Amino acid sequence: MSLYEANSALSLPVTAVAWTSNSTTCPKDFSLISMTQDGTAANFVRGFGIKSGHYLCFSTNTAGGMVVSDIQIITDKEPIPHGYCYIPEYLEPKASVWKKKRVCVRIVPLGSVETAVLDIRLTAKSKVVLQHYTCLGDIHGYVIWCKKGHFSSPVPQAKPRSISVELRKMSLDQPAPPLPLRPSNTHPAPSVGKLSRRRSNLEIKDPGESVYDSSNIYGISAMDGVPFVLHPRFETQASRPVPSNALSNICIKSIQDIENEYNYTFAVEESAASRSRPRTSLSSHSH
Numbered sequence: 001m002s003l004y005e006a007n008s009a010l011s012l013p014v015t016a017v018a019w020t021s022n023s024t025t026c027p028k029d030f031s032l033i034s035m036t037q038d039g040t041a042a043n044f045v046r047g048f049g050i051k052s053g054h055y056l057c058f059s060t061n062t063a064g065g066m067v068v069s070d071i072q073i074i075t076d077k078e079p080i081p082h083g084y085c086y087i088p089e090y091l092e093p094k095a096s097v098w099k100k101k102r103v104c105v106r107i108v109p110l111g112s113v114e115t116a117v118l119d120i121r122l123t124a125k126s127k128v129v130l131q132h133y134t135c136l137g138d139i140h141g142y143v144i145w146c147k148k149g150h151f152s153s154p155v156p157q158a159k160p161r162s163i164s165v166e167l168r169k170m171s172l173d174q175p176a177p178p179l180p181l182r183p184s185n186t187h188p189a190p191s192v193g194k195l196s197r198r199r200s201n202l203e204i205k206d207p208g209e210s211v212y213d214s215s216n217i218y219g220i221s222a223m224d225g226v227p228f229v230l231h232p233r234f235e236t237q238a239s240r241p242v243p244s245n246a247l248s249n250i251c252i253k254s255i256q257d258i259e260n261e262y263n264y265t266f267a268v269e270e271s272a273a274s275r276s277r278p279r280t281s282l283s284s285h286s287h
Contacts, residue, residue, distance in 0.1 A: 012060040013067040013116035013151040017105050019097050020057045020090040027090060030057040036122045036142065037130060044098065044140050054097055056144070057090075058120050067116040070106040071146050073137035080104055101139045119147040 020026040033042050033056045044054040058068075072081060076099055080086070084104040089097060105117075121130060123143045133145040253261075 011118040011149065011151055012062065013110075013118060014058050014060055014120065015062055015064060015067055016059040016107075017068060017071065017087045017103065017120065018057050018059075018090055019087060019103075020055050021053055021092040021095055022055070025090045025092060026055075026057050027059070029061040030059045032057045033120065033122055036124050038124050038126060038128050040124045042122050042142065044142060054091070054095075056103075056120065056122065062110060065110045066107050067110050067113065067151070068105045069108045069113050069116050070148075071117055071120070071136055071144075072104050072106075073101055073139060073144065074104060076100055076102065081106075098140050101137070103139070103144070114150060115148055116151050117146050118149050118151060121145045121147075 016030070018027070018030060020030070020032060023032055026032045036042050042055060044056075070084075072084065074080065081104065084106045087103050087105055091097070119133075121133060121144075123130065123145065125138060125141050125143065130145050133147045136144045136146055138144070
């Protein structure tokens, strides 16, 4: 890469080109070209007693997300090329630009091209040649030059955000809040993962002290500390070997056998339900 290419890669692209009357009508983010490269005034309106001027100005502000990829000078009889537009005018009232030749630009999105217009310069009608610049043509006695090349994309800057007090409290960088004070006669909360340490705490607690600690979500239940053992009757049965002939005495019954064995007709209930209730005669007593 040559020195020219390296300098071009570090340049900002031109994002807009316009006409202006003077520095007061020039937009604040535009740079006015007041002098040519060979030392003459860059006012395109020449004449004695003419107060208003016509100056070229351009901007390198990339906030709009657009860049100027090309500049052309056309005559009033030529149609404007496709994708191009005439540059805007920031002039004093009743002022107009010479229309026999006009400047048009091609404006494209910032990320759609790799090269764009990097600089614009003017020279008077002479044999002055600007190196690394492209001659676009002459207008009213001035020659317009532009330099194209690779441009450096602007680095996006993060917008400052206001952080609420609640979010600041949740920040990991802040120190942890102090633990609430505990009474001096209470024991420290037992570890959740170690059952033996929790059982040892049960032995040293006072009989009148509550076992359940409401300040701990892993409270001690009533079964903590109770050993798991089998009843002696089941331990005897478990240790006693099962005789081999015990399995041979098991009788497997079919569904029909079960129905025959436990068949019940409900005849007694049916006869009781069919009996008529005895009528009770009510006798009237005279008083």
